Amino acid sequence: MSGIQRLSLNQITTRGWTLAEAARGCADAGIPAIGLWRDKVAEAGGAARAAELVRDAGLVVSSLCRGGFFTAPLGSRARTAALDDNRSAIEEAAVLGTDTLVLVCGGLPEGSRDLPAARERVRDALAELAPFAGAHGVRLAVEPLHPMFCADRAVVSTLGQVLDLAEEFPVEQVGVVVDSYHVWWDPELYAQIARAGARIAAYQVCDWTLPLPADALLGRGHVGDGVIDFPPLSRAVAAAGYTGWIEVELFNQDVWDAPGERTLREVIERHLKHIAVS
């Protein structure tokens, strides 16, 4: 459909659907791509079977969510397990035919207040994983998360901070995610998007709505329902050279409770109104 050639559904948006249902839903709605989650891929029978389901629906996989969570202390069992798990995620992404593995880096380890050390371990993990990712044709897409998640989900909070990390590695191995929800407030946002250029591995959208819900994770609204000014943001991402997928990723209980077909109609309508016009 005209105007949604670059639209992708991140499947968390239709959380109640299986991978097969989400793929069929996208195909029926004319959405050409889908961002997958590892738990849904596993549920579907693994990466090869999931790849087949997506291909049979005529879609492509825009990204895989997610690796990361590698801030456990060096030498700990938790860290070894995290790195092993990330290698599996890279292999799954390759089988799924996407070059983009989204990474949520992880918060402070239990009982720790040492933010600089946790950030250093993110760097170490990237150094360990980047060549492996590159060898699989997969790029690690590091996502800065909103600072309200700094303690428990991601010790990297701004695009500038993530670029400082990413730029230590080849551009085809480590990129960054621009997610409107996480970065919209940043006074440095436009400068850092311009700086990011070819490092932009994914552009994810959803809106910042008020009030924040009791579970701050679930406050993301449909594009247009909140305060984020999408046209200039989308133009900046385009001006930086990004021509890839625009993924709609909604964590929102009301959206999850709605029928998937209705959610997809809403997603398309908002995309045409607020994003495709940019």
Next chain:
Amino acid sequence: MSGIQRLSLNQITTRGWTLAEAARGCADAGIPAIGLWRDKVAEAGGAARAAELVRDAGLVVSSLCRGGFFTAPLGSRARTAALDDNRSAIEEAAVLGTDTLVLVCGGLPEGSRDLPAARERVRDALAELAPFAGAHGVRLAVEPLHPMFCADRAVVSTLGQVLDLAEEFPVEQVGVVVDSYHVWWDPELYAQIARAGARIAAYQVCDWTLPLPADALLGRGHVGDGVIDFPPLSRAVAAAGYTGWIEVELFNQDVWDAPGERTLREVIERHLKHIAVS
């Protein structure tokens, strides 16, 4: 009492107390200073009477909370009212004998998504108010608020951003607040504290605790209950040259429900354990 010479109680911490009760509570506990709120000052009979109550208790006023909220459109009635109200706040601070008026700048105006414009109006308001403040011996202490409050409370979110604004004005007219809760996550924090130097007008402390409560405003814990690493933060603020009050400011329903005397004992204990050691 040794070790609490620089401790101040921001009176929101004992929200159930009147100004007179808070002043007496501090005096009894040996806390030498108090940060006042305008609604409590009004309740006490106005600035002159409040000044008397504080003086009679043998305390000094460390700051007045708060002015700001001046992002309404230029030329609007709301903006005129906000500027008038800020001038009143400056006059009250002078009567109270504090040189520090804390400013919370305000969020996006209702229905607006134009963050750059709202930020520009913060700058305009500072330009209008700074000389008036200076003439009253009061410094505007601009507080960056955590980015989760960007939409509804403060369109300025980082110390660097606030310093960019503050540096356009004389240092005795416009300073910045370093509040641990709002800035602890910032990857630029230590560099910006060093840059701030004599611009630091206030150092406020409380901790970031998890999970965030349903009302995100009320998530602040006693120093030591959360993830903020206070010794290096306090050392950085000291190294920047700040020798002023260290104000404990807790927005927390459990703390508000506790007897004030117990809260003050806790505040002192935490100060001695986590702050005074730095």
